[in-house]
Amino acid sequence: MKQLKVSAIREGTVIDHIPSDMTFKVVEILKLDSVKEIISVAANLDSKKTGKKGIIKIGGKFLGEDEVNKIALLAPIATLSIIKDFKVVEKNKLAMPKTVEGFVKCFNPNCVTNHEEIKTKFHVINQSPLKIRCHYCERAMGSNDIVLK
Numbered sequence: 328m329k330q331l332k333v334s335a336i337r338e339g340t341v342i343d344h345i346p347s348d349m350t351f352k353v354v355e356i357l358k359l360d361s362v363k364e365i366i367s368v369a370a371n372l373d374s375k376k377t378g379k380k381g382i383i384k385i386g387g388k389f390l391g392e393d394e395v396n397k398i399a400l401l402a403p404i405a406t407l408s409i410i411k412d413f414k415v416v417e418k419n420k421l422a423m424p425k426t427v428e429g430f431v432k433c434f435n436p437n438c439v440t441n442h443e444e445i446k447t448k449f450h451v452i453n454q455s456p457l458k459i460r461c462h463y464c465e466r467a468m469g470s471n472d473i474v475l476k
């Protein structure tokens with residue numbers, strides 16, 4: 328008989344190699360309060376690759392494109408595994424996007440995107456530490472300034 332770890336999920340998604348300090352930001356993106364199956368969140372685990380990392384396992388949930396794009400911005404080195412029948416059926420590395428549209432709020436209160444119905448747009452100008460620049464007002468923002476819509 329197969330032994331199952333407590334945290335194993337039958338079907339769902341595992342996000343691994345999340346930079347530890349981004350783990351709970353990723354949790355926010357995923358809106359896990361609507362998930363009815365096992366959710367396991369671990370942070371500050373030792374990782375050879377990144378120093379400290381976080382892992383999130385979510386039973387019964389597969390991510391939409393929008394969620395994947397948001398996670399790619401905050402945790403571009405994370406990996407995304409899709410689990411079916413306790414096995415990894417698909418494993419993808421995320422990649423930092425070049426531009427980010429629609430889901431980040433510009434932190435400049437005078438920016439046109441905060442006053443008119445315009446989709447926000449940012450250019451990624453540095454990956455690590457993360458720096459993005461607003462397409463409209465050209466204000467640069469770091470990861471601490473980023474508020475997701």
Ligand SMILES: [Zn+2]
Nearest residue numbers: 433438461464
């Ligand atoms: Zn702006």
